[in-house]
């Protein structure tokens with residue numbers, strides 16, 4: 001774990017809770033819905049692959065969206081989402097593993113478990129198609145990528161710097177999210193994706209994460225090499241079906 005650089009107090013608090021959260025007792029075995037195939041199918045339809053995030057709240061959002069997350073998820077899929085991201089972190093994002101379970105039951109697109117996983121046993125709590133691993137926060141990335149893959153998850157390794165990208169590739173990641181949000185200051189800068197994506201090997205599936213809020217942002221990330229976009233706040237703000245439709249048809 002590389003936490004030598006400063007981390008925002010909210011993120012420190014998220015990590016403290018994550019350390020305390022229990023893992024599962026039984027090793028899961030997942031039959032995952034293929035994310036690369038879903039991305040390719042969206043591209044064939046000439047639409048932009050978007051992972052729509054069910055994000056009831058967050059440290060950088062005001063208030064909580066109280067709508068039924070399952071209804072929100074259905075609407076996002078109706079709006080053309082290629083995949084869904086469901087927060088399972090309860091204390092800072094209003095998520096839950098039960099929500100993820102219910103969402104995955106009613107949609108047929110791949111579903112990402114968005115959480116702050118720090119240990120292998122934390123994989124074994126709920127089934128999902130993709131699982132997030134944040135390079136900066138895990139001790140042995142290679143071991144966790146292998147452990148996730150062995151269970152059938154598609155690990156999405158999140159990075160913020162070129163060094164973390166290299167670490168992700170060395171650990172065997174083939175789906176990489178480049179987070180435009182600096183978890184040190186919680187500031188968003190879309191130039192992060194442009195800078196880091198330029199160093200990525202061709203065969204890695206690249207996701208631009210955070211801070212995407214307009215058609216112009218979508219075009220900018222696609223021009224910089226994004227195969228897919230992960231969008232939370234801008235989709236959760238208003239009509240999630242219409243918002244997803246706009247981003248996927250930009």
Ligand SMILES: O=C(O)c1ccccc1NCC(=O)[C@H](O)[C@H](O)COP(=O)(O)O
Pocket residue numbers: 010011053055058059060061179181183186209210211212230231232233234
């Ligand atoms: O979104 C936050 O406020 C946040 C704060 C601290 C750590 C992580 C945080 N977000 C996690 C995410 O990765 C985003 O939810 C995701 O990339 C979507 O971002 P956005 O479209 O900007 O909501």
